[in-house]
Amino acid sequence: MKRTGLANRARLVWAIVVKDFVDGFKNKKLLTNTISIIFLVLLYRFLPILGSGSDPTRLVLYDEGESSIVRELDRSEAVRLREVETFEAMVYQVGIEDIHTVGVVLPVDFDQQVLEGERLMLEAIIDHWVNDEDEAYMRADIEPELTRLTGAPVQVNMVREEITQADGAYAFQIAIGLLLVMGMMGMMFTPQLLIQEKESRTLDAMQVSPVTMMDLLIGKGIVGGAYALLMSGFVLLASGQFVLHWWAILIAILAGAFFNVSIGLLLGVILTDQKQVNLWGFIIFQPFIITMVVGMFEPIPNTIRSAMRWFPTVAMGNAAGQSITASVDLGSYFLSILVMFIWGAAFFGVTAFLLRRAEK
Amino acid sequence: MKAIEVKDLHRYYNGVKAVQGISFDVNDGEIFGFLGPNGAGKSTTIKVLTGQLRPTSGSAEVVGCDVVEDRQELKPQIGVVFEYQNLYERLSARDNLQFTARLYGAKKERVDEMLELVGLEDRSKERIQNYSNGMKQRLLIARALVHKPKVLFLDEPTRGLDPGVAREIRSIIANLADSGVTVFLTTHYMEEADRLSDRVAILHQGEIVAIDTPEALKEAYGEEDRATLEDVFIKLTGKDLY
Structure with missing residues (x-):
């Protein structure tokens, strides 16, 4: 041919x-x-997303000290708690969890700050694709609950984090x-x-x-x-x-x-x-x-x-x-x-x- | 010049001898009738001549191309109308012809020419699944001609068609020969073969038992003055056609 x-x-x-x-x-x-x-x-x-409308926010918590609030958060119905040992583990966990997940860091002197009754500002991370509506949803779950448990006004500063795992x-x-x-x-x-x-x-x-x-x-x-x-x-x-x-x-x-x-x-x-x-x-x-x-x-x-x-x-x-x-x-x-x-x-x-x- | 030359062609399927040592020539511009009862080896011969099957032994050339060695060179020179209606049913007649024209690198105008030739220009944009058998058969002929082949293979082109449509098809075939296309025709209809063919070959159990002009065959094998090609066929094959 x-x-x-x-x-x-x-x-x-x-x-x-x-x-x-x-x-x-x-x-x-x-x-x-x-x-x-x-x-x-x-x-x-x-x-x-449709099925998660009434689900409590997943709270991935990294406690730098030994804060007493952790036990109460574990019993809370407003959030679903998962505690991790390191900051990196928190970032990882937020990345692999499904919708409405926030990672919150409790500073080492968190209990002290609560006792002083000051306005508390906590650092938190969310995934980079979370929209404003979902951020507000999670904030509405977390901030009132933390305020209720600590007796002091709590504000969570959410930062969008790019995930690290595939x-x-x-x-x-x-x-x-x-x-x-x-x-x-x-x-x-x-x-x-x-x-x-x-x-x-x-x-x-x-x-x-x-x-x-x-x-x-x-x-x-x-x-x-x-x-x-x-x-x-x-x-x-x-x-x-x-x-x-x-x-x-x-x-x-x-x-x-x-x-x-x-x-x-x-x-x-x-x-x-x-x-x-x-x-x-x-x-x-x-x-x-x-x-x-x-x-x-x-x-x-x-x-x-x-x-x-x-x-x-x-x-x-x-x-x-x-x-x-x-x-x-x-x-x-x-x-x-x-x-x-x-x-x-x-x-x-x-x-x-x-x-x-x-x-x- | 010979359009088709076949020498001692054999084709076996799993030991079954479908074609056994046939030899024949087809002249340029001739309508050649290839007749035989079911299972005689007609379709096998067409498949070998069109490059779809390799012969077990022997040789065949179509327009000077060996059907095995020069298969790709052969393809643009032949057109084939199969014994079944193998068209793209969801497409229109025009789409079907345009596809074939693209395959052969034929000019777009050929599509219109072919639609006109087979009388389908008015319904060329309809899906062909709505077409009658006769319209599909005419389209098949148009498809086989769109690239101006030198040899046209027609496998039972009028089978199952209304008499009126069959007559139209026969008219198209006759006109083709006038325009210089060589036609290799298999048919069950002896009257059709008699009317259209310049020469016929009668195949029986894979072997050619007679080959000549219809008139010569009738003269040689007919027992009555008004013997028909069908009489000759039955005498040579011992089989009725249907």
């Missing part, structure tokens, strides 16, 4: 991409799925949102692009046209990837306020899309109908999502945690989480990106191999 020009190949891939996009806009099933995913993303993002509730929220949309678009929708061609037997028409199976694979991959990126945009719209490093989240999304779409292409090549895609897409998705949840939250031995870094969804969780921290741990971040690309390239390589073998 003679080598054909790159421009020619690009034209063929572009033709497939344009056709699939036009077809996608007319596909009611795809539109329904898209709306469902958006709904799911919004639900994940805003359900905790495995908290908000990192998880972004990561799980991205995995949901990319899993749906990559592992469920992308194979359908190929299955449709098989079921309608339009693939036969492609085979007698100048399109090679590699053109087809790349074209379908681009379409699946574009939909995955588009849907990821909704996750960022919903959770973008947490992000401090946009370059980090965008690279993470690209790598995640590549890895998810590569799995989808493999499924599309080896499976023959829509039902198989639904079944196998669902089955394959489970270990990926479970590993991410376990990898980000569960207290697991360090050896297992180290091994899990090589799992693509754990890597995706870490990379997405890094984007909302004060400073990106570049070594850990780029290792995660590399892991996703390696997995994606491996799946794509296997798919290309199978197609080339079939073509011969």
Whole structure:
């Protein structure tokens, strides 16, 4: 076979991409799925907020001395207390806790200040994305309660702090949102692009046209990837306020899309109908999502945690989480990106191999 | 010049002999009828000639391109109408043709020309899932011609169509030959093959049992003065057509 020009190949891939996009806009099933995913993303993002309306504020307390008020705060119903040993632990805990969490420092001479009956000013931290409304909500819980318990007027000076760790509730929220949309678009929708061609037997028409199976694979991959990126945009719209490093989240999304779409292409090549895609897409998705949840939250031995870094969804969780921290741990971040690309390239390589073998 | 040259072509599927050593030529600009009962190997032969299947042995050239070695060079030179209606149902006729035109690098005007040729210009923007079988079949022919192929493969192009629509399709095929396109036609309808084909080959159990002009075949194998191609077919294959 003679080598054909790159421009020619690009034209063929572009033709497939344009056709699939036009077809996608007319596909009611795809539109329904898209709306469902958006709904799911919004639900994940805003359900905790809706459900937390009457919850007491979580108070992460770092007591520099041995203040007597701590025992009374523990029994308080206005706040939910969690005491930590160091300032760093307080910052960490505020970063990983869910909505309405404030870290308060009790100075070493707090009891003395209370006895003197002076107006008390306490230093506190909240996450950098907390809005004014939520700040007021927490203030309304904490200040009256501290005033009641001390008998002296208390004012809390809340400072917004950039979080330092990539495995908290908000990192998880972004990561799980991205995995949901990319899993749906990559592992469920992308194979359908190929299955449709098989079921309608339009693939036969492609085979007698100048399109090679590699053109087809790349074209379908681009379409699946574009939909995955588009849907990821909704996750960022919903959770973008947490992000401090946009370059980090965008690279993470690209790598995640590549890895998810590569799995989808493999499924599309080896499976023959829509039902198989639904079944196998669902089955394959489970270990990926479970590993991410376990990898980000569960207290697991360090050896297992180290091994899990090589799992693509754990890597995706870490990379997405890094984007909302004060400073990106570049070594850990780029290792995660590399892991996703390696997995994606491996799946794509296997798919290309199978197609080339079939073509011969 | 020969548009198609097939020499001692074999194709086996898991040990089953679908095509067994067939050899034939198709002349440039000719309508060549390729007839045979179900399972005779017609579709297998078309798949080999269009590069969809590799032959087990033997060789085949279409417009001078080896169907195995020069597969990519062959593709722009042929058009195929499959025996099933494989179109993008959610897209319009125009979208379907534009996609094919893009694949072959054909000019945009060809889309309008083809829509006019098959009489679909008025409904070109409708989704084709609303089309009748006849309209879809006409669109399939338009799709196969959009890039001006030198050889057109038609696999049962009138099967299951109303007589009126089938006649329109036959008229389009006849006009194609007049414009210099070589047509490789498989059909169950002997009258259609008789009327359209310059020459026909009759395939039986993977082998060609006769090849000539319809008139010559009727003369050679017909037992009556008014023998039809169907009579010849039944005599040679021992099978009814339906």
